[in-house]
Amino acid sequence: MDRIARFESLRFGLFIHFGLYSQASQGEWAFHSNPAVHDTYDALFHSFNPVNLDWDQICTMAEKAGCRYIVLTTRHHDGFSLYDTKGLNDYDVMHTPYGKDIIKDYVSACRRHNLLPFFYHTTLDWQKPEFRTDFPAYQKYLRESIRLLCTNYGKIGGFWFDGNWSDYNADWEEDALYSLIRKYQPDAIITNNTGLEARGVRGNQYLDTVTFEQGHLQDDGTRNKGRHLAMEACETMNHHWGSAGQDLDYHPVSFFIEELNRCRRNNANYLLNIGPDGDGSVPLMAQAILHEMGIWTQLYQDTFYDGKLSQIRTDENTYVLDKGRYSDVYCSKVGLQGVEHVVEEDTAEDNLRILTNVSKKAKKIYWLDNQESLPFEQNGDTIRFHATGYPYGRYLVVRAARIEWE
Ligand code: GLC
Secondary structure, eight states, X not given: OOHHHHHHTTOEEEEEOOSGGGGTTBOTTHHHHOHHHHXXXXXHXXXXXXXXXXXXXXXXXXXXXXXXXXXXXXXXXXXXXXXXXXXXXXXXXXXXXXXXXXXXXXXXXXXHXXXXXXXXXXXXXXXXXXXXXXXXXXXXXXXXXXXXXXXXXXXXXXXXXXXXXXXXXXXXXXXXXXXXXXXHOTTOEEEEEOTTTSTTOOOOTTXXXXXXXXXXXXXXXXXXXXXXXXXXXXXXXXXXXXXXXXXXXXOOHHHXXXXXXXXXXXXXXXXXXXXXXXXXXXXXXXXXXXXXXXXHHHHHHHHHHHOEEOSOBOOTTEEEEEETXXXXXXXXXXXXXXXXXXXXXXXXXXXXXXXXXXXXXXXXEXXXXXXXXXXEEEETTEEEEEOOOEETTOOOSSEEEEEEEO
C-alpha cells in the first residue's frame, strides 16, 4: 500500500490544539485577537505547567472514539513550541515551569496505543521578528525546526502545516521544506492546510492531501488532475480550535456522526478537534462527544474502516461499503419508531432505499444494531428495501444494514 492509501485507511483522526493560549481559554487566536490576552502572554509562558496532561488518558479517549491517528499542534501561530527546540529558540516548553518535552511524551503514548502521531506546525509566526523583517532567514528557522521534529521522535505519521493562507504570494520555499521531510521521513504524509477560503485546492507537488477546514467537503475532482491525493476534513466541536471555556455552542453528536459518514462516502478522512484546558485536562463536553462517537464506530467498525466504497449507486442519504461476501448499507435519516405518545413521527412505513448497479444476488438483509431482518425486493441490478427507523430505545443516527450475498 502506498502512503496515501495507508493514510486514507485511517479514516478518523483526533486533532488537538494545545499551547500557551489554552490557559486563557479564549481560543488559539487570542494573542492576535484579544488585547487583554495579548498583554499577558509573557505571563502565560512563565506559568505554563499543564500538570493534568495525561497522554495515556487522551490516547485511550481517542482509541475508544474510533480514531486511528492524532494531529497535535507542535507549534501554533504564537510561535511557542511544545517540543525541545534544542537551543534554536528559547520560546519552548523546556523554558516553562513544566520543563518536559511534550512531543516526546505524546509520541510514545501514541505508540503504546497504536495511534499514528502527526505533527501540526505553523508556517507563520506572530512573534518571531524575522517573519516580518527577513523572510528567507525565517524560512531557514522553520526548516531547522522541522528537521528537529523529523529526527528526534522516530517515525511519525506526517506533518500538517498551517499558515500559508496568510499570504499566498510570499515565497514559502515549499520545495526545500518538503524535500527535507522526504529525506528524513520518506513515509510521512505532508499536508498544508488551505484554510477557510480555498478548500480542496491542490497545492505544491510534494503535498499528499487536500484539506477542507470546517467540513464543507466538496470533491470537484480537480484534486486528482495528476497524482492521486487524499482528502481530509477537519472540524471543531464548537467554534474554537483551542480551549474556549465560554463557547457553549457545541454541535450535537449526531452532527459529528453524519459528518464522519459524509467523509467516508467521499473517501475523505475526518479530523475532529479538541482543545485541552491550560492544565492539560480535556473539557468534559469533548470527552462526552468522543465517548458517544465510540459507541457508533465500535458497532460499525467492521466495514467502516476496511470496507471498499461500492459500485452500487444510491441516493444522497445512503452509501454502501463492500467486504467480499457482504456489504453494509449506511443509511442516514432513518428516524425512530414508537407509539404516538412518545415518538412524534413514526417512520416505519416509508423510507424506501433503492440500490442500483448491483452485480450480485442478495440472500439476506438485516440491521446490524439489532439483527432484525429486512424484507427486500431484487430485480436484476436493483434492490429495494425500507430503511425502517430505529426501534424505540436506541437512536444511533446513521444506521447500517448488512446485505449477505449469495
Ligand atoms: C486555521 C486557524 C488555526 C487552526 C487551523 C486548524 O488555519 O488559523 O488557528 O489551527 O485553522 O485547521
